[in-house]
Every structure is written in structure tokens, then in C-alpha cells.
Amino acid sequence: MTVADHAPTHSPVPPLAARARSVGGSPVRDILAVTARPEVINFAGGLPAPELFDAEGIAAAYRAVLAEVPDRALQYSTTEGEPVLRAALAARTTARGLPTGPDDLLVTTGSQQALSLLATALLEPGDTVLVENPCYLAALQAFGFAGARVVAVPGDEHGVDPEALEELVVRERPKLLYTVPTFQNPTGRTLPAERRAAVAAVAARRGLWIVEDDPYGELRYEGERVPWIASHPGAEDRTVLLGSFSKVMAPGLRLGWLRAPGELRRACAVAKQAADLHTPTVNQLAAARYLADNDLDAHVTRVAGVYRERRDAMLAGLAGALPEGAVWNRPEGGMFLWARLPEPYDTTALLPQVVRHDVAYVPGAPFYAGTPDRTTLRLCFVTQTPEEIGEGLRRLGKGVRSASAGA
Structure with a gap:
């Protein structure tokens, strides 16, 4: 009898705790992994702009x-x-x-x-x-x-x-x-x-x-x-x-x-x-x-000024990117903007079709503890320049329209 005769046929997996079996991973991180290609303009992350780090x-x-x-x-x-x-x-x-x-x-x-x-x-x-x-x-x-x-x-x-x-x-x-x-x-x-x-x-x-x-x-x-x-x-x-x-x-x-x-x-x-x-x-x-x-408050003021320009660029381009009947908010700060598409859009189902146009967002459904609103999505506006945001929204509009045409 050889050592190979005693070798397990597969890698052993210890029984996981119930908490590890019941809680899934982060859909946001899953999306970031799928959209890591450099050509993708990614509104899905929650990443501060690295070029603004001191x-x-x-x-x-x-x-x-x-x-x-x-x-x-x-x-x-x-x-x-x-x-x-x-x-x-x-x-x-x-x-x-x-x-x-x-x-x-x-x-x-x-x-x-x-x-x-x-x-x-x-x-x-x-x-x-x-x-x-x-x-x-x-x-x-x-x-x-x-x-x-x-x-x-x-x-x-x-x-x-x-x-x-x-x-x-x-x-x-x-x-x-x-x-x-x-x-x-x-x-x-x-x-x-x-x-x-x-x-x-x-x-x-x-x-x-x-x-x-x-x-x-x-x-x-x-x-x-x-x-x-x-x-x-x-x-x-x-x-x-x-x-x-x-x-x-x-x-x-x-x-x-x-x-x-x-x-x-x-x-x-x-x-x-x-x-x-x-x-x-x-x-x-x-x-x-x-x-x-250093004066951290002064640094934050500079960063916020840049982020405001990026927010404004996203607000300026959303009407052309999202379908008629969509609504969105105007945040006074932070990193995120929330949008709701008209029925019967499902932003989870829509995402793979949009990603084909080299742009991404996060569907709203995973953020709900109860019944989700599947028409919602989150857009992060701080990571890209205004020019990149404009191009990303043009791609988003193309993706949404192509999905609608194929429905």
C-alpha cells in the first residue's frame, strides 16, 4: 500500500459556523472584481480620489x-x-x-x-x-x-x-x-x-x-x-x-x-x-x-472643493444618461448619489448589460434589510475627474438604451 492510497480525494473543509454560512460577501467588492479592467469607468466603488491624498x-x-x-x-x-x-x-x-x-x-x-x-x-x-x-x-x-x-x-x-x-x-x-x-x-x-x-x-x-x-x-x-x-x-x-x-x-x-x-x-x-x-x-x-x-481642515477643504466639481459634473450629465422618469438626489457632501429608475427597470439585471459598455454602478437592492427597491442604484462621484464622469455617463446612457432596445 502506498501513501497515495491514503491521500484524500478532495481538500478537507471543516464545518463552517452558521454565521459564516448565512452571511454572504460584499456585492460591491464582487462588482469591483468584475470591473477591474482599466478601461472601465467605475462608479461602483466607495474610494476617495488617490491623487488628492497628501x-x-x-x-x-x-x-x-x-x-x-x-x-x-x-x-x-x-x-x-x-x-x-x-x-x-x-x-x-x-x-x-x-x-x-x-x-x-x-x-x-x-x-x-x-x-x-x-x-x-x-x-x-x-x-x-x-x-x-x-x-x-x-x-x-x-x-x-x-x-x-x-x-x-x-x-x-x-x-x-x-x-x-x-x-x-x-x-x-x-x-x-x-x-x-x-x-x-x-x-x-x-x-x-x-x-x-x-x-x-x-x-x-x-x-x-x-x-x-x-x-x-x-x-x-x-x-x-x-x-x-x-x-x-x-x-x-x-x-x-x-x-x-x-x-x-x-x-x-x-x-x-x-x-x-x-x-x-x-x-x-x-x-x-x-x-x-x-x-x-x-x-x-x-x-x-x-x-x-499640518492643517487637516485646510486639506479637507481643498478635497471637498474638488469633490464638489465632480458631484456637479455627475448632476449635469444624469438627465442624458438615465431614462425618462428617473429621479435622483443632490447631496450636499460626501461621496454618493442615489438614483431611482422608473418601473419596470431592475438595476441588478441591468448591470451586466451596462458593464459591456465599460461603465459600472452598484445596484441598490443589497443595501436593503427588508424588501429591496430594485429600481435603485448608487453612484460614487469622487474617484473620477469631471471629464471621466461625463464619458462614464455617456457610456451608462448607451448601456441603458441598448438594454431597453433589447427588452
């Missing part, structure tokens, strides 16, 4: 840190995060209207990790989580992995309806509400100030916990800044605020943070110890050095 400023910060404190930069750090970075983040948060100390913050490996840590610390299988309709896709994944039951809160083009929220809180007794109230992903909409106050009042009356995710809020092109829900009376001690450098400095740094009351923050720190011990020290110190040596 690469030299960031590189200088790394060089300074590695030259001056290499032993510290390359060493293990505390789970909570480097004190110098937490102090800088606390100062920025306080300056924006929410008094915050360094010890109120936990540095995370991107704000996506903050979501995962909160799900680990708060959710038992079967717990109910309330979300916007539609909702940030990776949040649906995080809650799905935790075994949560996800329920969408009714709303309109301005966001969640506070009265509908209160009815659901009474009926469903959820663990938390997850919201991206400013320049939401996927819709780009912003929850008005009066609704934020109403949501905060619901939290105070009903004991609702809120997770307020704010990765895009600094990317405002027009209008006045709307204060965080976390800053409203009644919500201060019931809201976890998430932030990130991904959209304003660089996503490759993988630097985010959460601001939470002490007991919950400590539970998230324990969950983080099990996940990755701590966020990379050198990245934290470099970010803190960048904030000390």
Missing part, C-alpha cells in the same frame, strides 16, 4: 516618527490607542461641539472594526438591530455575523421617520439603532437637525442606544454643518459616535475610533484585545504627527 505630508510624518521614536513606533501599544492620537482626536471632537476627553475614545483599525467590536460587545444571536432603509452594506454584514435580526426603520428622502422609529422601539425592543445621518452611504442624504433632535428624544424616552457613524461628515460642499445626534440632550449618554480618517486622510492607514460611555468602551476594548491587540502603533503615531504638523 502623500508627501503623510510620508513626512512617518519619516519623523521612525527617525525620532523608532523603538516606540515599532513596538506593541495599548489597546485603547496611543495617548497623543487620542488627545488630538478628543480636541477635534470637542471643537465640533461634543466635549470629549482622550479617555472617552478607543482607537480602532478603521471604523469598520468599531462596528464589529460593538456587535461583539452588545449583540446576542436573535437580538434586534434597527437600521436605516437603505443601509450601509458592511453594517448589515457586521450585524448579520453577530446573528442579529435586522429591521429597517421607515423613512423618506430625508432619512428615518422619528415617529416610526419610536413605534418600532416599543414593539421590537431593539438593542440599538445604527445610523449614518450625514451624507449617508448609500443615499448621500443628511438627516435634518429637527429629526436628529427627535431621534435623540426617542432615545431618552425609550432607553434606545444609538450608533452614529460619521465617516463622511467633514466632506461638506454646501449648506451648514448639522450637529451630531450625540450632541443632543438626552442622547449624550446613549450614543456611540464612530469616526474615521479613511475619507479625509487616507483609507490605507486603517485608522478609526469610537466615542462611547465608559462601561461599553471598556467592553469594546476587551473585544479588540481578542481581535488584534491594538491598532498599528506606527500608523497612530504618524497620524498624530501629521495632525501636529
